[in-house]
Amino acid sequence: MQHDDVIWNTLRAGTCSYKVKTTTQDFCKNDYNVYGLCTRSNCPLSNSNYATVREEEGVCYLYVKTIERAAFPAKMWEKIKLPKDYQEALAEIDRQLIYWPFHVKDRCKKRLTKITQYLIRMRKMATRRQKKLITMPRKIERRERRREVKALLAAKLDNAIERELLERLKQGTYGDMYKFPETAFDKAIQDEDGESEVETEEPSTSKESAKEKKVQFVAAEDFDESDSSDMEDYSDNDSSDMDETESEDEEEVALERLKKSRPRVVIEYEKPKIVATKKN
Amino acid sequence: MGKKVYALNKAEVEAKRKAKEERRKEREKINAPKQTPRTIESTREPDDTWVDPEDDEVKEDESLDLLSDYFARKREPKVLITTADNPHTKTIKFCRELKQSLETAEFRWRNRMPVKQMVKAASKRNFSHIIIINEDHRKPNGLLLIHLPKGPTCFFRLSSVKFCEQIKNRAKITKHKPEVIMNNFNTRIGHTVGRVLTSLFHFDPEFHGRRVVTFHNQRDYIFFRHHRYQFKNGQKVALQEIGPRFTLRLKWVQAGTFDTKYGEYEWVLKRHEMETSRRRFFL
Numbered sequence: 001m002q003h004d005d006v007i008w009n010t011l012r013a014g015t016c017s018y019k020v021k022t023t024t025q026d027f028c029k030n031d032y033n034v035y036g037l038c039t040r041s042n043c044p045l046s047n048s049n050y051a052t053v054r055e056e057e058g059v060c061y062l063y064v065k066t067i068e069r070a071a072f073p074a075k076m077w078e079k080i081k082l083p084k085d086y087q088e089a090l091a092e093i094d095r096q097l098i099y100w101p102f103h104v105k106d107r108c109k110k111r112l113t114k115i116t117q118y119l120i121r122m123r124k125m126a127t128r129r130q131k132k133l134i135t136m137p138r139k140i141e142r143r144e145r146r147r148e149v150k151a152l153l154a155a156k157l158d159n160a161i162e163r164e165l166l167e168r169l170k171q172g173t174y175g176d177m178y179k180f181p182e183t184a185f186d187k188a189i190q191d192e193d194g195e196s197e198v199e200t201e202e203p204s205t206s207k208e209s210a211k212e213k214k215v216q217f218v219a220a221e222d223f224d225e226s227d228s229s230d231m232e233d234y235s236d237n238d239s240s241d242m243d244e245t246e247s248e249d250e251e252e253v254a255l256e257r258l259k260k261s262r263p264r265v266v267i268e269y270e271k272p273k274i275v276a277t278k279k280n
Numbered sequence: 281m282g283k284k285v286y287a288l289n290k291a292e293v294e295a296k297r298k299a300k301e302e303r304r305k306e307r308e309k310i311n312a313p314k315q316t317p318r319t320i321e322s323t324r325e326p327d328d329t330w331v332d333p334e335d336d337e338v339k340e341d342e343s344l345d346l347l348s349d350y351f352a353r354k355r356e357p358k359v360l361i362t363t364a365d366n367p368h369t370k371t372i373k374f375c376r377e378l379k380q381s382l383e384t385a386e387f388r389w390r391n392r393m394p395v396k397q398m399v400k401a402a403s404k405r406n407f408s409h410i411i412i413i414n415e416d417h418r419k420p421n422g423l424l425l426i427h428l429p430k431g432p433t434c435f436f437r438l439s440s441v442k443f444c445e446q447i448k449n450r451a452k453i454t455k456h457k458p459e460v461i462m463n464n465f466n467t468r469i470g471h472t473v474g475r476v477l478t479s480l481f482h483f484d485p486e487f488h489g490r491r492v493v494t495f496h497n498q499r500d501y502i503f504f505r506h507h508r509y510q511f512k513n514g515q516k517v518a519l520q521e522i523g524p525r526f527t528l529r530l531k532w533v534q535a536g537t538f539d540t541k542y543g544e545y546e547w548v549l550k551r552h553e554m555e556t557s558r559r560r561f562f563l
Contacts (some may be wrong), residue, residue: 129394131305131365132540136416138553144437144439144529145439146540147499147501148439148440148501148527148529150499151498151499151500151501151503152498152501152503152527154319154320154321154498154499155496155498155503157494157496157503157505158519160463160494160496161461161492161494161505161507161509161517161519162517162519163497164463164494165461165492165511165517166510166514166515167515168459168513169514173487174487175487177487177488179512180511180513
């Protein structure tokens with residue numbers, strides 16, 4: 001026995017497994033629901049006469065249910081294949097549901113429209129290029145970042161670049177662009193023969209003779225005892241002199257420093273000698 | 281309990297230190313040569329594909345491959361730089377800075393153009409390379425480099441991007457053609473990648489511009505740096521960075537132009553099969 005109202009009243013009370021309640025509206029998860037809403041007229045269970053449109057692998061079918069077949073659940077739905085052409089499909093729905101109420105026909109047509117639209121969209125997207133999403137495992141990313149940092153430290157980039165540039169200079173890549181005194185070239189070649197690992201330190205080692213005396217001349221003890229004003233002097237001069245090897249400036253600075261220092265420093269005798277050696 | 285362990289350790293440490301000192305003294309006595317430190321580089325697993333650039337066979341291969349036109353000084357580079365769909369500020373900025381340092385490059389908006397179509401169009405317009413910058417979380421994270429017209433194609437992971445303005449004491453960029461330094465590209469695949477990267481720059485650098493671009497490979501990470509240099513004397517160089525900086529890591533190489541579906545992969549970094557040892561490197 002089919003009693004639509006009895007079924008609907010039972011379902012509405014909250015025992016329908018297809019019902020999805022939200023704050024604004026109730027929805028229906030039943031595949032045969034034409035609108036997807038939980039209302040009396042849209043419920044595929046509590047309507048003995050019902051029609052809907054479904055899509056199976058790109059083909060649309062009209063599903064019709066009538067009261068006569070209510071006793072045979074296996075044969076309940078009449079499945080009618082709709083033509084591919086949209087207009088023809090609409091006409092087919094009209095023809096099949098000719099004596100049915102307007103709202104049933106209208107809802108089926110609206111559903112057909114929607115399905116046709118999403119099929120078109122799907123086909124279009126399939127032909128267009130697709131983005132490929134890939135995973136970025138956090139652990140791997142972290143490892144790669146860490147190894148990158150270590151590789152960077154091991155690379156000693158500036159040294160490598162400088163070495164390569166000097167190599168090119170020696171090979172004569174730059175032609176006549178750079179002219180340095182002959183001795184510099186000779187030294188560079190000598191260093192290359194010996195240990196050429198650290199070029200940055202070489203300038204200091206090359207002037208050893210001058211430097212030994214210079215160390216005495218600066219007088220470490222003196223420096224330790226000197227007051228803050230001397231310290232400032234020292235640091236100022238230092239910053240200006242350190243990177244460039246302009247010997248004359250250094251001498252002047254040294255002279256100044258000597259004048260300021262305490263009288264117990266008796267190394268003034270050596271000064272002219274140093275000047276002489278340095279100018280070489 | 282804890283104290284006991286500590287005491288033991290301390291004794292051990294002391295013993296080790298003494299032993300080390302003794303060994304050092306002994307070596308000094310007999311004037312033994314200085315030992316080289318064991319680093320990851322010095323203990324690197326040997327690779328069968330190490331290439332000697334002076335080898336005749338290698339030279340012949342090079343003269344026949346797809347990049348030979350550039351190295352024979354017949355074809356000047358002309359680079360097209362573009363982005364993935366819908367780029368954001370940092371990616372666009374990166375492209376512009378890359379364009380600056382490449383000198384021969386041109387930046388174009390992508391306009392949702394498929395790569396394959398772009399390859400065709402660009403080869404028709406006589407471009408020699410396409411660079412596509414991919415982005416993730418609004419930051420550049422991938423670099424696709426296609427050599428035209430017939431490949432090869434390399435894809436790199438892009439990381440540690442530092443823009444020019446983030447570099448302190450940077451030098452101003454000039455419009456001279458830069459020199460290129462390629463360091464440590466030793467294996468066959470490394471050699472190929474190195475050649476592709478070199479071919480991005482003009483083969484006749486303008487030496488008076490004193491610009492130098494470096495691709496330094498260390499443990500498969502390729503560091504890009506861009507400097508201005510100055511020879512202080514015959515043995516000292518001063519460097520001033522121009523920027524940008526970034527790091528590349530090779531992910532795959534295709535023999536032809538970009539075709540991830542049917543294209544032939546020359547080399548792919550497979551983590552589980554290949555990254556089995558810390559001392560094995562591929563470039």
